[in-house]
Each structure stands twice: as C-alpha cells, then as structure tokens.
Amino acid sequence: METLEKASAYYARSMDAADPLARFKEQFYFPQHQGKDGIYFCGNSLGLQTKSTPAAIQQELEDWQTMAVEGYFRARDPWLYYQYNFCKPLSAIMGCREEEVTVMNTLTVNLHLALQSFYRPDKQRFRIIMEAGAFPSDQYALETVVKLHGLNPDDAIIEIHPRSGEKLLETATILETIHHYRDSLALVLMGGINYYTGQFYDMPAITAAAHEAGAYAGWDLAHVAGNIPVKLHDWNVDFAVWCSYKYLNGGPGAVGGFYVHERFGNDAAVPRLAGWWGNDEKTRFKMEKGFIPRKGAAGWQISTAQVFNMAALKASLVLFEEAGITTLRQKSVQLTGYLESLLQQLRLPFEVITPGDPQQRGAQLSLFFPENGKNIHAKMMEQGIICDYREPGVIRLAPAPLYCSFSDVYRFYEVLKNF
Numbered sequence: 330m331e332t333l334e335k336a337s338a339y340y341a342r343s344m345d346a347a348d349p350l351a352r353f354k355e356q357f358y359f360p361q362h363q364g365k366d367g368i369y370f371c372g373n374s375l376g377l378q379t380k381s382t383p384a385a386i387q388q389e390l391e392d393w394q395t396m397a398v399e400g401y402f403r404a405r406d407p408w409l410y411y412q413y414n415f416c417k418p419l420s421a422i423m424g425c426r427e428e429e430v431t432v433m434n435t436l437t438v439n440l441h442l443a444l445q446s447f448y449r450p451d452k453q454r455f456r457i458i459m460e461a462g463a464f465p466s467d468q469y470a471l472e473t474v475v476k477l478h479g480l481n482p483d484d485a486i487i488e489i490h491p492r493s494g495e496k497l498l499e500t501a502t503i504l505e506t507i508h509h510y511r512d513s514l515a516l517v518l519m520g521g522i523n524y525y526t527g528q529f530y531d532m533p534a535i536t537a538a539a540h541e542a543g544a545y546a547g548w549d550l551a552h553v554a555g556n557i558p559v560k561l562h563d564w565n566v567d568f569a570v571w572c573s574y575k576y577l578n579g580g581p582g583a584v585g586g587f588y589v590h591e592r593f594g595n596d597a598a599v600p601r602l603a604g605w606w607g608n609d610e611k612t613r614f615k616m617e618k619g620f621i622p623r624k625g626a627a628g629w630q631i632s633t634a635q636v637f638n639m640a641a642l643k644a645s646l647v648l649f650e651e652a653g654i655t656t657l658r659q660k661s662v663q664l665t666g667y668l669e670s671l672l673q674q675l676r677l678p679f680e681v682i683t684p685g686d687p688q689q690r691g692a693q694l695s696l697f698f699p700e701n702g703k704n705i706h707a708k709m710m711e712q713g714i715i716c717d718y719r720e721p722g723v724i725r726l727a728p729a730p731l732y733c734s735f736s737d738v739y740r741f742y743e744v745l746k747n748f
C-alpha cells in the first residue's frame with residue numbers, strides 16, 4: 330500500500346515541498362528535451378552548469394582584459410592566491426583541515442604525483458592492492474608506475490575480486506587480502522565508490538587495515554566528492570585524489586582535488602615532484618635554487634593556477650556551502666531510496682547491483698541488464714532521461730540531490746512504466 334502511494338505525482342510533489350534544498354534546482358541549467366528540462370541523472374559523470382558560472386568566468390576574462398599581468402595581484406580575486414578559495418569549502422566536503430586540501434591538475438595526474446610520494450617500493454614492500462574492475466585510468470596509472478620502478482605488474486599489483494558469482498566486494502574479503510599480503514604491502518589504492526557498481530567501501534576500516542599492515546592508504550574519490558561526506562583527516566587517510574566535474578559541477582576537465590594528511594604536509598622531507606607553485610610563497614619569486622615546500626597539500630602544487638579552469642568550480646562550491654554537505658546527503662539518501670522503490674515497481678528485466686544499504690552507496694544506482702541494456706539506455710535518452718551506460722550491461726542512474734527533485738524521479742518512473 331505504502332509503495333503504491335509513493336508511485337504518484339502527488340507524493341513526489343509533497344516530498345519536493347518539504348525539501349529544504351528544493352530551491353537549488355533553479356540555480357542550474359538543464360539540457361533541454363522537447364522544450365522542457367530533461368531528467369538529468371548523470372551528475373556522477375558530468376555535473377550541470379550553475380547559473381553563476383558564466384559570470385564567474387566573465388569576471389576573470391574582464392580582469393585579464395583590464396589588468397593583464399597585474400591581475401595576479403589586483404584581480405577581484407587575485408590569481409596568485411586563487412587556489413586558497415577552495416580550501417574552506419573542500420575541507421567541509423572532504424572532512425579535513427583546510428591546509429590538507431588543494432586543487433590542481435586533473436585526477437589521474439594527481440594520482441601520479443601522489444604515487445611519487447606514497448609508492449616507493451623496496452625489495453620487501455612493493456605490492457599494491459586495488460579492487461578488480463577499478464576505473465581504467467587508475468589501472469593504467471598503477472601498471473605504468475610499477476613498470477617505471479622496474480617491477481612486474483602481475484606480481485606487484487594484487488586485484489581483489491568479489492566472491493564467485495557476486496558483483497560486490499565484501500569488506501571482509503578486502504581486509505583479509507590486506508592481511509594476507511601484509512609483509513610485502515606498500516600501498517592500498519581503491520576507489521571510494523566503485524564507478525560501475527556504485528558500492529561505497531568502508532574507508533575507515535580499509536585505511537586502518539592498510540596502516541596495520543605497514544602500508545599507505547590512498548583513495549580515488551571521483552565518485553565520492555560532493556556525493557557522500559567523508560572524514561579524511563579523522564579516518565587517517567594518507568592521500569586522496571578526485572575530480573571536480575562530477576558531483577562538484579566544476580565543468581568538463583575541471584581542476585582535480587588533492588588531499589594529503591597533515592603529518593606528510595608538515596614534513597618537508599616527504600619526497601615529491603616539485604614546481605614553483607609548491608614552493609614557499611616568501612621565496613617563490615626570489616628565483617633561487619633549493620625547493621622549500623609550502624605547508625600542507627599546497628606543497629604538491631607544481632604550476633601556476635589555471636584560473637579559467639577553476640572559476641566554475643568556485644561558483645559551484647558557493648552552493649555547496651549554502652546547502653551543506655550533511656543536508657545534501659540526507660536528501661540524497663531519501664531521493665535515491667525513492668528511485669529504488671519506484672524501480673521495484675517496473676517490469677523491466679534488470680537487477681540493481683548497487684548495495685541496498687544506503688550507508689554503502691551514494692546517489693548512484695547501477696541497473697544490470699543481462700541483455701538489451703544498451704538499447705534500453707538509447708530509448709531512455711530518446712525520452713529525455715539523461716543517464717549513462719557502462720559495459721558490460723549497466724545503466725547508471727544518479728539523481729544528484731543539489732538539482733534533482735522527487736518529481737524528476739517520478740517523471741522517470743512514468744516514462745519507464747511504458748517501456
């Protein structure tokens with residue numbers, strides 16, 4: 330009876346009316362379908378543009394136009410210090426100290442930089458544990474770094490597979506594998522949320538197990554940042570990287586996020602690849618020999634801030650600060666739960682492979698179609714439901730809570746009912 334009531338426009342509208350974040354929808358541009366806003370469930374791939382983004386970019390264009398090089402010091406938001414804008418909002422989202430986080434480069438580049446500091450194999454400790462089916466860029470990064478150290482990836486990289494016949498990884502399996510390789514383990518590197526299944530791993534337990542084994546714990550948080558609040562500092566995570574173009578709405582190819590725990594950020598002796606932007610600001614322009622790292626994550630910066638690339642993210646983070654990551658998460662649990670309950674009413678031949686427990690997932694639900702998934706996805710797109718398809722057989726739906734409504738989820742259900 331309760332589920333029947335939920336499958337109604339009235340129920341969805343009443344949820345929207347009670348939603349403290351409903352007003353944020355108006356702050357975004359939506360792709361159009363037949364003259365109306367499409368149903369956008371693809372924020373796990375590319376977030377939407379905030380309406381404040383064009384003005385944010387325009388501001389930098391104007392300051393460049395009118396001040397040229399002086400803009401580094403005199404722009405309305407001086408470019409020399411541009412990256413400082415991100416420390417406060419990102420520390421709230423990622424659960425860390427402001428000094429522990431920065432933005433620079435892109436995710437995979439930042440992963441490579443972190444690996445220079447946190448993967449320093451020796452004869453005894455040279456193994457890396459990762460999840461099987463990790464995002465390909467992470468696989469390529471690890472494979473090539475291991476080779477760069479003269480090691481064989483087949484020996485040095487241990488991939489954890491789900492138990493036979495299953496799609497999800499049990500925490501126990503991960504912890505057992507870490508324990509099994511404890512004598513040779515250098516690093517555990519996992520995606521916080523697996524991009525394919527949508528499974529959110531037990532980050533504190535896995536980080537603690539890596540440390541107990543004498544290894545570092547690093548995380549690719551591409552699908553976590555702005556989706557699930559985390560506590561990187563308190564969980565003692567060594568390093569983490571993420572992109573800003575998914576839930577954080579920084580735009581295509583937006584600048585990547587980088588976190589390093591303060592015990593490394595405060596230690597100038599931690600090895601790294603350097604450039605002048607990571608050098609102490611007091612001596613940066615003296616143009617002298619001898620790299621003196623800035624404190625915190627900023628000590629890993631290499632090059633001049635890419636202001637145009639960062640302006641959209643800055644505009645979006647203003648909305649995150651207003652909404653608050655905790656409130657966003659509360660809505661997200663409800664919204665994805667609502668989507669899940671309506672999916673259960675459909676007759677389409679799929680299985681939701683994302684965990685049913687909200688604590689083990691973010692906004693995304695992955696629908697596995699044993700056959701025909703690609704065609705069904707194409708049909709959804711034709712009907713103005715924007716989501717994506719990942720081989721093999723998975724349609725990913727991610728109602729991002731900042732701009733998706735309960736009525737969007739209901740409209741989605743209405744369309745799919747007729748498939």
Ligand SMILES: Cc1ncc(COP(=O)(O)O)c(C=O)c1O
Pocket residue numbers: 435436437438464466467520524549551552572585
């Ligand atoms: C989980 C994950 N890791 C890594 C990447 C690659 O990021 P980038 O292209 O910014 O290096 C992506 C991109 O979508 C991703 O989803």
